[in-house]
Amino acid sequence: MGVGKRRKKRDKNNTEGARRGLREKMTEVLELPKEIVLNVPRLTLIGMSNLIIENYKGIIEYDSSRVRLNTSLGILKITGNGLVIKEITSEDVMVDGDIRSLEFQK
Amino acid sequence: MLLLRLWNFLRGYVIIIVEGYFLEKFINICIRRQIFLWDIKRKSNSTMTLKISIKGFKAIRPIARKTSCRVRIKGKRGLPFLLNRYRKRKAFAVGAFLFVALVYLLTSFVWVIEVSGNERIKKEEILNSLREMGIKPGVLKYGIDTDYLVNGLMLKNSDLAWVGVEVRGTKVKVEVEERILRPEMVPLEIPCDIIAERDGFVTKVIAKAGQEKVKEGDTVTRGQLLISGTVVADNQEKTTGLVHAIGEVYARTWYEDRQPVISTIQEKEFTGKTKKDFTLVLFERKFKLPLRRNRFELYETTTRRENLRIGEYFVFPFGIIIENHSEYRMVTRRLSDEEAREITMTELYEKVLLDIDEDAEIVDVKKDFIEENGVVYARVSIECIEDIGMKREIGGN
Incomplete structure (x- = not known):
């Protein structure tokens, strides 16, 4: 029983993975912007001090040494010193400051 | 970025301090309601400062209440606030308006008339013509009929080949092109000889009308007949006719001068x-x-x-x-020997050059110093090749 359940779950994972692969291939063939078709965030990091995150979902936590954002892939954690939200709109966030790390938390 | 800052300045914005425990929630709600925020800085656990447009600021009260945050204004920036501050100062507004009006008023007149392209015609002449047509410094620049001015100038001055008039700013620019002068008529009916204007050693004779009296290699003195207007026909009667002699006689000429070397200079x-x-x-x-x-x-x-x-x-x-x-x-200054020679020589050379005709070609220049009776002289000798011919009427003086 337990074995069957596990197999079923694996199957589901497989089909999910296959669909994602197909989409990715489609975007590559058609040269579509990936972040929109796949609905994933796009991060642009300029040097160590300027990070732009497009296609995010919301702010979970913000202070000068840590920013956590909700994205479709999970939580994106940015750590550093003197972090400032330079600009924020419904599509993108611009984080300025001394950025030390980026981490995705599932 | 600069453009964005300028835009923000023009629209005006408010710097606010938000205090509370659900600051992230506050930001999220603002964004969902399309309120643009920027320069968000976390000051401490429960406070942050941010910038927000005036319109956005008016819409955040309900959000603040919902997230139980307190909002305080830290500063107001931008043009709308500046204007608001100056609204009460009537004199300032009047002054600003008067300034603009005055600049506008002063720039609606012609203040300068510029004339270019004229060589023989005097600037004053053109300015006078313009004045007669009512264009002078101080007239209103609107309604100046440039075509009328162009025609008027052309009619008044027959020496003009082309005129352009342009009104730019407070300037009237007049560009003219002068007519090319008619060449001087050669009075062929008056017979004349060509005589030597100065001494020289003839190098080339080109007679176009008349009879050559000298040839290459001759030495001529001032006043000597070079090309004769009295032509003897080469027939048996040896009849003579008078013509207007035309031709060029090139000769080597020398210009010399000397001058004692000065010892002091003013x-x-x-x-x-x-x-x-x-x-x-x-x-x-x-x-x-x-x-x-x-x-x-x-x-x-x-x-x-x-x-x-x-x-x-x-x-x-x-x-x-x-x-x-x-x-x-x-100041009288004593010169050193070398300096004195150089200055004297330069002065002398320029003095000699003044005598030489513009058309003459300088072929050789000799400069030296000689001593005579204890006085040092600078000496310059310039050799030229030039047309030494000069017309003289036959039968006249």
Whole structure:
């Protein structure tokens, strides 16, 4: 029983993975912007001090040494010193400051 | 980025301090309601500062209540606030308006008339013609009919081949092109000879009309007949006819002069003292500013005119003439031997050059120094090739 359940779950994972692969291939063939078709965030990091995150979902936590954002892939954690939200709109966030790390938390 | 900042400045924005425990929630709600925020800085656990547009600020009260945050204004920035502050100062507004009005008023007149392209025709002549047609400094620039001016100028002055008139800013630019002069008529019916204008050694004779009397290699003296207008026909009667001789006689000529070498020289020495006179120019009228009258005994004056202007074309009728007088005194200086020779030679050379015709070709220059009776002379000898012919009427003087 337990074995069957596990197999079923694996199957589901497989089909999910296959669909994602197909989409990715489609975007590559058609040269579509990936972040929109796949609905994933796009991060642009300029040097160590300027990070732009497009296609995010919301702010979970913000202070000068840590920013956590909700994205479709999970939580994106940015750590550093003197972090400032330079600009924020419904599509993108611009984080300025001394950025030390980026981490995705599932 | 600069453009964005300028835009924000023009729209005006408020710097606010938000205090509470659900600051992230506050930001999220703002964004969902399309309120733009920027420069968000976390100050402490429970406070942050951010910038928000005026319109956005008016809409955040309900959000603050919902997230139980307190909002305080830290500063107001931008043009709307500045204007608001100055709204009460009536004199300032009136002054600003008057300034704009005055600039507009002053730039609707013609203040400067520029004439270019004229060589023989005097600028004053063209200005006078324009004045007769009603164009002078101080007239309204609107309604100037440039075609009428062009035609008028062409009619008044037959020496003009082309005229262009353009009104730019407070300037009227008149560009003219002069007619090319008709060449001088050769009076062929008056018989004449060509005689030598100066001594020389003939190198080439080109007779176009008349009979050659000298040939290459001859030495001629001043006044000698070179090309004769009396032509003897080569027939048995040997009849003579008179023609207007035309031709060129090229000869080597020498120009020489000497001058004793000077030992002292009078020089200007500026004392470094200067005085300035100012003259105000308002609407073409000059007002000399009263200043100390006592000038120096010997002085040189440089004059500079400055005009109030915006760019090249918007010249205002206010100007200032600055006359700078610098005092000097004459000093007698003893020259060293070498310097004395050089100065004398240069002076002499230039003096000799003055005698030489512009068309003459200089082929050789000799400079040396000779001593005679204990006096040193500088000597210059210039050799030229030039047309030495000069017309003389036959039967006249």
